[in-house]
Amino acid sequence: MNPKLTRRRFIKGVIASGAAVTSTSIWYAANGAERPAGSVERLIRINVNGQMRSVDVAPQETLASTLRYKLGLTGTKLGCNRGECGACTVLVDDTPSYACSVLTHSVKSMRIETVEGLQSANGDLHPVQQAFVEELSPQCGYCTPGQVMAAVGLLRANPNPTREEAQQGMAGNICRCGSYDSYLNGVMRAAQIG
Amino acid sequence: MAYMHIGKDFVPPDVVGKVTGRIKYSEDYSREGMVYARLLTSPVPHGRVVNIDAAEALAMDGVFGILTADDVYPDGEPQSPGLKVLTNEPTLVGEPILAIAAIDEKTAETAMAKISLTIERLPFVLDPLDSLEAGGADAYTGGNTFVFREGFAQEKWTTDQVASFRSGNEPTAEAQQSWAYGDLEAGFASSDFIHETVFSTAGYPHMSMEPRSAMAYWENGKCYLHGTSQSLSAIAEEMAGIVGVPLEDFVFINEATGGGFGQRARAGSIPSMAIPAKLSQKINRPVMMRVTREEEFTIGGARQGLQGWIKVGFRANGTMAAMDLYCISDNGGKGGGGDANSAAAGVSALYQTEAMRFRNSSIGTNTGHRGAQRGPGENQIMAIMAPIMDKAAEQLGVDRLEIRKLNAAQNGDVSGQRSEPFTSAYMPEALELAAKQFGWEEKKGRARQTNGSKVRGFGIGQGYHNAGRSGMDGIIRLMPSGRLQIHNGVGNLGTYSYASTSRAAAEVLKMPWENCDVITGRTDRHLPITSPQDGSNSIFTNTRTCYGAAQDLLGKMKEIAAMDLGGNPADYDIDGARIHQIADNTVGMSYAEVAQRGMELGGKYTGEAELPEELNTLTQLSVSRLAGSALMGIYHDPRHNNNPPGFAVCLTEIELDKETGKFQILDMVNIAECGTVVHPQGLANQLRGGAVWGIGLSALERHLYDPQNGLPASSGFWQSKIPTYLDTPLNIGTGWVDLPDPENPVGARGIGEPSMGSVSAALNAAISDALGGHLFDAAPVTTDMIINHLADVSSKAVPLAQNNFRG
Ligand code: FES
């Protein structure tokens, strides 16, 4: 894991900004209008899916809020908004990260990738997406974007994992439908597709 | 039978949207001018709202309005234990009292903090037995139970009666509900092994991954509600009623649902969706209500916990002669359910017990909202029953697989209170297939083998659920372009049934799948009524309607061909998207031509006349809006005969570490007996997903409440402990018997629920096996319980406790 992006670092950031870590506070933080005196610049540019995007970001705003509610990238889901489920997983400098537990300001110099950025320009699905379709990995699909991003991150770090390694690598993503086996089948197939 | 579509995999139309993130769930929508609602929820487990002073909040800039129970129920709240839209009489912590709408969520939260809520605390209770005891608190105002058509009532036992039950004896109080068949006394008298015990199974929340957020707006007098549901067309009428709008002015939009396991099947269990609709009406703006994980825990529904007493008698040959079951069902703070009744019906179906008595009383507690959850009742009781079956086998010297085969349901068998016959039943075949695939004969000798602190355990489990309904409607349209549009009102919760059942229509018409469109996702696409998507019924119920609608269309096509090309309708057949004479297949019409001709003819061909009698209200509305648009097949499905069962069998091997109490699942196969297989990948997903749920039931999930304040302690994924990748086996083997059922035109029955019960049963049996046959008589069997047992600390430290640790 990228040491810059640990959950502890997120919590420290939140403490510094004086915000409470509750799911509701994060949501309204996304819409916060005030700017504390002497705080960070709000209008920032962030690299999302290879594009530099200008966005007005409150100091304590999470990356999930920015992506979903400012940039309209609703592929990133919120299952818990408190670092429990992985539905919000995106890649930050290639590392799977819970976007609900990362402050947008803390990643403004990093590369952010969301599920919307995976398909190639000609419409081809990413190998992980293609494999998930072929294995019918999703059930309800709500955890799927997070599972896709976790799998993409895993395969970048370890292109040929064993099934056990894949299971460990995906373990931060909950699926209430219980599609774990089908997702693992998808990860192993994606590793073959390359 | 050789099918073109049935039994074949395909790419469901929504799966690409799921892997790309493009498919939309309710919270992914937005609308110009949309404002945000937040909920003020009850801080106490039981109370009465005395006063709400919102003047300061409403005076704030950016606050648009408030919605209270008085707005929703101007004539007073309905006197029922059902979940309300909003309430002044909360009976659980977190129950929504009011909603406030503001320009953004921060403003709404700030406004909420300015509302002065005066609430009178009332006594609360967390365990049904505590409430039953004389002097115990009642969960509701007016009692601790609800009597249908009569209202709230108080049910009390003497202190001695409660103590006697807690210490392991048959309850002596009269039960609220009972049924029986056969000669119970004679059954026990003829038994060579009788096992009698008290047991408890925990309640726990659904925890669907998508919180039940909803967004609504009004346009030209119509209410548009973006919501979340397992069902689509089935909830429209009831939801329109809750919102208070005529059905014809209500549009429910629900392209995808992030998990539904019983509590999103019916409008009455998701009434919170009416909050943005009513607020939007009041303030004349689109309203988004995002629901948090904690709120989802509270109003998202939970499985009923059962406290019970069971007595089972077996003859020397291993047949089950008699079963006596008495349950206390935890109805929670809202809702309730029929888990205990289903548990009894399930035991009767799976073990074919010759005589049976069932008794139950349902008692409220100030805990999570209860209702149907995947295999309600059956899946809990199978976890209790499987280790008992093994104990009987051991005592009687019968093989563990054999005792199950001896008692297995077969064609011609009956079950339940009314001794209803199965439509078909192949449980012995399922047991055989599971044993073969698992390698039971080769592996079973390893049972209880130790390796250091680790010991092997094996379990065999069976699952059952009544898996099919009828009486619904079908609509399909053959378009002038030659494409087939299949209108399907089944919800999209991840089973892909909305698409797989549509393939029954394509099958009848021999239509290539790429020429078919499944029309679904919102009710203004004119959908037929379907049964709520619960009870494992979609495959059976909606293949019947789609098949029937296609047969109607086919008949009309033949009539048109005969009219234009001569001869009788019976002289025609179809092939390659053409209708042609059987005698000379060069004489015919393309599907596009026959559709165009149908539109010229109008009348019954285009849904403008001679509609089937008994079409349901929503279907009538949809047909009237589609009339004249295409050559239509319209069908009302008559009632089927008998009970279509879904059966599953699981075999598993675990390795349990006696030092830590943890176990690992080394091997697992989960086999379906659900008639003809319609969609193999979808079925495999149900078998795997059911397995994960079964692991949760037997080993992990439970409600925990703080006894002092009634606060929930398991409102998050991790505290509630739903299974993760690491709690589940690396591979779950799947398979199916695949024999057709005569009451379904393609031979299919459902599987979603039994696929969990088989695993909850097998895993609990395997844990018991690893511990030398020790019976916990509980589900889940958690690590702390195993450790306490191994350390010789009594597992009955908190006898039969609900919503709390059980030692
Ligand atoms: S939404 Fe971020 S971990 Fe659950």
Ligand code: FES
């Ligand atoms: S597919 Fe439903 S939560 Fe994973």
